[in-house]
Amino acid sequence: MDAITQIKDWINLVSRPEIFLGAATLLFVLILVFYKQLTHPAAAIVVLLASVGGYAASMLDKNFRAIVGKPDNVPITMLLFMTGFFLWLALRQAAVNDTRMERGEPLLEGKPDDKVLVWPDLVYIEFMIACVCTIVLIVWAIAFAAPLEEPANPSIIPNPSKAPWYFLGLQEMLVYFDPWLAGVVYPSLIILGLCAIPYIDVNPKGNGYYTLKERRFAIFTWLFGFLILWVVLIVIGTFFRGPNWNFFGPYEAWDPNKAVAMVNVNLSELFWAIWLHKPMPDNPLLRELPGIVVFLGYLMLIPPLALVVRPVRRLYEKMGFIRYSLMMVLALFMALMVIKPVLRWTVDLKYIISFPEYFFNI
Amino acid sequence: MPGADFQVVKVWIEPGCIVCDACETACPDVFDVQQETCVVKPGAQYAGISAQILEATTGCPVDVIRFETADGKVATSDGLPGMEEAAPAAVEAGAPAADRPAVPKPRKDVAPDEGVQRMLDSANVTPGRSTRAGEAAGGKPAVARQLTDVRIRDDWPADLKFAVLLARPRQTLVKPEPVPRAIGEQSGMSRRQFNVALATAWGAFAASAAIGLGAIGRFMHKWYVPKKPPRFRAGRMENYPDVNVYEEYKKSEQVWIVHLPDNTLVALSTICTHLGCTPNWLPNDNKFKCPCHGSGYRMTGINFEGPAPRPLPRYKIENLNDVVWVDKSIEFRWEKGDWGKPGSFIQLV
Numbered sequence: 001m002d003a004i005t006q007i008k009d010w011i012n013l014v015s016r017p018e019i020f021l022g023a024a025t026l027l028f029v030l031i032l033v034f035y036k037q038l039t040h041p042a043a044a045i046v047v048l049l050a051s052v053g054g055y056a057a058s059m060l061d062k063n064f065r066a067i068v069g070k071p072d073n074v075p076i077t078m079l080l081f082m083t084g085f086f087l088w089l090a091l092r093q094a095a096v097n098d099t100r101m102e103r104g105e106p107l108l109e110g111k112p113d114d115k116v117l118v119w120p121d122l123v124y125i126e127f128m129i130a131c132v133c134t135i136v137l138i139v140w141a142i143a144f145a146a147p148l149e150e151p152a153n154p155s156i157i158p159n160p161s162k163a164p165w166y167f168l169g170l171q172e173m174l175v176y177f178d179p180w181l182a183g184v185v186y187p188s189l190i191i192l193g194l195c196a197i198p199y200i201d202v203n204p205k206g207n208g209y210y211t212l213k214e215r216r217f218a219i220f221t222w223l224f225g226f227l228i229l230w231v232v233l234i235v236i237g238t239f240f241r242g243p244n245w246n247f248f249g250p251y252e253a254w255d256p257n258k259a260v261a262m263v264n265v266n267l268s269e270l271f272w273a274i275w276l277h278k279p280m281p282d283n284p285l286l287r288e289l290p291g292i293v294v295f296l297g298y299l300m301l302i303p304p305l306a307l308v309v310r311p312v313r314r315l316y317e318k319m320g321f322i323r324y325s326l327m328m329v330l331a332l333f334m335a336l337m338v339i340k341p342v343l344r345w346t347v348d349l350k351y352i353i354s355f356p357e358y359f360f361n362i
Numbered sequence: 363m364p365g366a367d368f369q370v371v372k373v374w375i376e377p378g379c380i381v382c383d384a385c386e387t388a389c390p391d392v393f394d395v396q397q398e399t400c401v402v403k404p405g406a407q408y409a410g411i412s413a414q415i416l417e418a419t420t421g422c423p424v425d426v427i428r429f430e431t432a433d434g435k436v437a438t439s440d441g442l443p444g445m446e447e448a449a450p451a452a453v454e455a456g457a458p459a460a461d462r463p464a465v466p467k468p469r470k471d472v473a474p475d476e477g478v479q480r481m482l483d484s485a486n487v488t489p490g491r492s493t494r495a496g497e498a499a500g501g502k503p504a505v506a507r508q509l510t511d512v513r514i515r516d517d518w519p520a521d522l523k524f525a526v527l528l529a530r531p532r533q534t535l536v537k538p539e540p541v542p543r544a545i546g547e548q549s550g551m552s553r554r555q556f557n558v559a560l561a562t563a564w565g566a567f568a569a570s571a572a573i574g575l576g577a578i579g580r581f582m583h584k585w586y587v588p589k590k591p592p593r594f595r596a597g598r599m600e601n602y603p604d605v606n607v608y609e610e611y612k613k614s615e616q617v618w619i620v621h622l623p624d625n626t627l628v629a630l631s632t633i634c635t636h637l638g639c640t641p642n643w644l645p646n647d648n649k650f651k652c653p654c655h656g657s658g659y660r661m662t663g664i665n666f667e668g669p670a671p672r673p674l675p676r677y678k679i680e681n682l683n684d685v686v687w688v689d690k691s692i693e694f695r696w697e698k699g700d701w702g703k704p705g706s707f708i709q710l711v
Contacts, residue, residue, distance in 0.1 A: 244656060257644070
């Protein structure tokens with residue numbers, strides 16, 4: 001076994017979802033902590049060259065090329081690089097501004113020559129961008145064939161069956177949550193939560209200028225939701241999900257007969273049968289009592305208990321009861337989007353509360 | 363105002379009125395402000411209201427009101443000749459009338475506006491009160507127009523703002539008189555033509571609506587699948603000799619006929635209980651696996667992996683003279699304890 005194969009096998013190994021998601025989260029936290037060093041142009045160039053080089057080298061691999069080169073998946077590659085670029089652009093300006101603030105110098109945005117007129121400057125730029133976008137879309141439509149398949153047939157289903165790429169994050173969530181939760185409650189919560197941001201977060205700092213130091217919590221929460229819970233989930237759904245919706249590493253062949261042991265159990269089965277060695281209670285409510293206690297405790301005990309931590313307490317005093325409660329409930333639901341998949345991957349937990357009799361599962 | 367010591371015998375208005383309402387406010391018995399100009403009411407009685415007439419005269423911003431007294435004096439906005447002060451009410455407290463120049467100098471803290479200054483010069487409008495410096499009757503209408511154009515600035519003294527406001531012509535809305543007319547009378551259209559046009563328009567609308575609705579109906583009809591009877595004949599018993607999953611009726615009826623290891627024959631639904639995809643039977647792994655979200659079911663239909671919340675339902679299955687009949691209208695669900703019930707399986711020997 002040569003060195004390249006060994007590296008590929010190792011990358012396939014760390015592409016297991018719990019490791020990949022954990023590494024992505026760790027990387028995300030490190031970026032926010034060391035943003036001043038990492039956004040230095042020299043460091044950014046190194047990261048860009050490394051990722052482009054890694055991508056180009058990976059294209060030599062047959063399996064990687066097959067996945068990444070699919071016309072459906074080309075936008076994901078663009079998404080990855082553009083997300084990286086814009087993250088760097090914003091964090092770089094925040095880093096410069098924060099450094100200037102420490103030295104007592106004026107901010108980047110304070111320069112008078114920074115302002116331009118809407119007409120003609122902005123409108124002209126927008127017009128040119130619109131032209132370029134139109135040209136790119138036309139060329140794209142000609143160059144890549146639309147992935148149309150044969151007429152729908154309920155007995156022949158593509159394996160794997162994937163949603164459009166922008167919905168793959170939601171499809172990934174559907175693996176871990178009941179359809180009504182992942183398909184109805186969570187999308188509504190995301191939209192309503194985004195609408196609620198201006199009412200929950202009334203801190204005027206950061207308006208009109210880039211900063212990270214003054215808005216650590218807000219920027220962390222927002223970027224976590226966007227980068228980890230949206231972009232990373234899309235990447236997992238696009239590149240790592242293969243036939244039978246099994247996980248595959250980026251250099252792994254999509255074998256439809258790959259055998260994966262993923263037996264999973266509900267919390268009630270875990271509690272009564274495995275821990276207590278008792279038969280499952282016949283009353284569904286009693287059977288699911290542990291899960292109900294755990295879920296309600298998660299939602300109702302964590303917000304008051306978190307007040308023990310001093311920064312949270314300061315936040316509570318600043319926000320007041322209603323804003324704090326709203327923020328905590330939204331944040332806890334957001335955290336559930338990570339906790340539930342991790343529980344599925346690590347302890348094979350299917351549902352915390354499961355009423356198959358009433359189509360109600362959490 | 364104390365009683366006047368003069369008797370007004372004649373009141374008239376010179377050209378140049380800007381319709382500002384000041385005179386009518388001061389003396390409504392005599393002055394009547396109309397749309398174009400102000401007029402002296404015909405037959406108005408001047409007795410006993412001389413003081414009001416004097417107030418209106420001196421208060422006129424463009425100085426067009428005149429009156430004559432019984433002793434032959436003609437009053438202008440400066441008051442009657444020989445009077446010390448004509449209109450005490452209009453005098454600024456800090457600006458004695460005797461010292462007041464005809465055209466005031468701009469205040470020091472106010473930046474002089476060249477346009478305003480020019481306008482004031484030509485109009486003889488002083489802050490708070492009109493004065494007459496000379497005969498400039500020809501410029502009066504132009505003054506009114508200029509005053510409309512002047513924007514009142516916040517840093518002006520209050521009396522200047524008031525003067526400009528007061529001197530503005532009244533905004534009047536001229537409504538055109540509605541002309542009543544019958545249909546077809548002035549439009550050059552006869553009753554017959556009108557009816558034809560009406561029928562054509564409605565006919566075109568109805569025809570396009572009918573075409574659209576028809577297209578929708580055709581579309582719906584195209585996709586409408588005639589309902590098959592839920593009970594179907596699933597071949598003879600000897601078609602299912604071995605323990606296996608038989609997929610012959612997967613496409614046509616969405617049913618797997620499964621010969622289970624405990625020597626029973628059951629009819630399993632092929633619709634995933636998670637979101638309704640059709641799982642695949644993987645003989646090597648001995649399981650059903652859904653390609654959409656990875657739900658896995660054992661050969662019996664019990665869910666054991668992925669997000670599927672409950673097992674695949676079974677349908678009623680019976681053996682009539684060695685022929686297998688499946689009735690999809692009757693479901694047997696594991697979570698309800700239905701799988702032991704008669705009709706949910708065929709016991710093989």
